[in-house]
Amino acid sequence: MREPSPEAWNRVQRYASWMRRVSVGDLAEGAFHVLRLNSPALGWFPALQGLSWRITESNLPYADLFFSPYLEKVVISPSPSWTSSGVPRDIVPVIASTVSALPASTLQSLWVAYTEPWADLKESLSSVALRCGPSLTQFISPIPLSDAAMNHLMQLPHLRVWRLEGPPPPCDSALPSPPTFPPLTEFALAGGATRGWISLFERLEGSVSSTQGVTPLSRMKESLRHLRSRNLGGSPDLVINVSFTSTVQIFRNLVSLCVDNYCHDGGRCTFKLNNDNVTKFAMALPQLECLFLGNPCPGNTCATTVACLLLISVYCDKLRELEIHFNTAKIVEDFKDISEDPRFQKLRSRPRCPLSYLGIHKIPLTVDSPNFEVVVNGMVNIFPSLHHCTAAEDNLDWDEVSERITERREM
């Protein structure tokens, strides 16, 4: 076995110079160091545009080998070996300083794929965000950013997809005008930050700038297609009430609204709409294809009934996926109302949406065996394309309903 000649390294350099996108994981111990020792003057990857960097102990000290000034798309993820044990504490500062050095002036997309918020990287990731320029179209990170970094991202004209963690920056009265949002198509919030952002949207929508009729949300309210709030741990910070649904209607072109709000067993239900509220909401957003209004809970205290499903099916005629709380205490009577009550007469003949997924989760169902068919018929009548209702594992009665719906579709 012999060592590579200079000509052999030149050949590697030639091939490396062609590379535009690469995934960096582990190499044999010492390999990165040898690459550094033999690095050409302009680096191995002078034209690299896409970097998928899975941070490991072995590649971390050499990450700068891949930091081309022309990077456009960067994905950062942690080593799988840290998934269960967590990142060793002595490595966190090294990751922070290395991430800080990431070139950002030509970045179009930055995706930090950590599954949990990682406050230790807040400053370094904020410094990257602050160096991002107008080329940035996508910023996805579960790591909180500084107020300055968030204000900077808000001003980037081509930002379209923004998934973030943490509340909005406080409104600074010293600023000459409130922040103007770019025409985002997707905005996703996590970690109990939604209420703060919804309040901000309410305030901004109410504030009119010097140009008549133009608000800081003017572009975003036309462009936004996907709005998501994710809060899987802790107490839900968001109450699904009239105020929330009114604010969401600012974004009149939404096709998906997903609120992953989990009401804890025994806790207070956060769903506060009634059938009339749902009707107004559905009529205001008829183009919705996906509507998740919180994870249906076992409380059975909500004011909505299966009638709200009919209203949604009629008014949101493109809807394919739905999760909503509805009270089942009198579900058999409610289905009878739908088929007999004159109030629903006009709706009964209207076309239904092509919904195939209905999330039931922990909504209880206690009906006698003969009444299962009433429930099955009622659900199929409202959602003719329904494949199945997805219930929690121990929600056996809804499983029975779901099986009967599936059987009926297969007949």
Add this chain to the structure above:
Amino acid sequence: MIHDSTPHRIFRISELTSLIASQLVLISSKSTVNLACACRHLEDPVLSSLWQTQSWLNTLLKVLPKETWDCDDLASGESVVCGPFKKLNAQIQGYPSLGS
């Protein structure tokens, strides 16, 4: 083996050959390699397209002559032990590590 023949002049237009290669690589890597081997004029633009995206770095290290590296674990597609690297490892005591 690369044939050294005079290609049609159209293949001297680098933008065109790059465009052809960039489309071909989407269809078949093998055909792209064959094209690179077909004509010396095509080698660089075609290989350039082929090399634009690499899933893992060890593909690049395998450009080194085979006698300079060992492959311990090809199945994982990741971990390549290179002979000289192994040797260097023994020599290098103080290369940057997270522990130091």
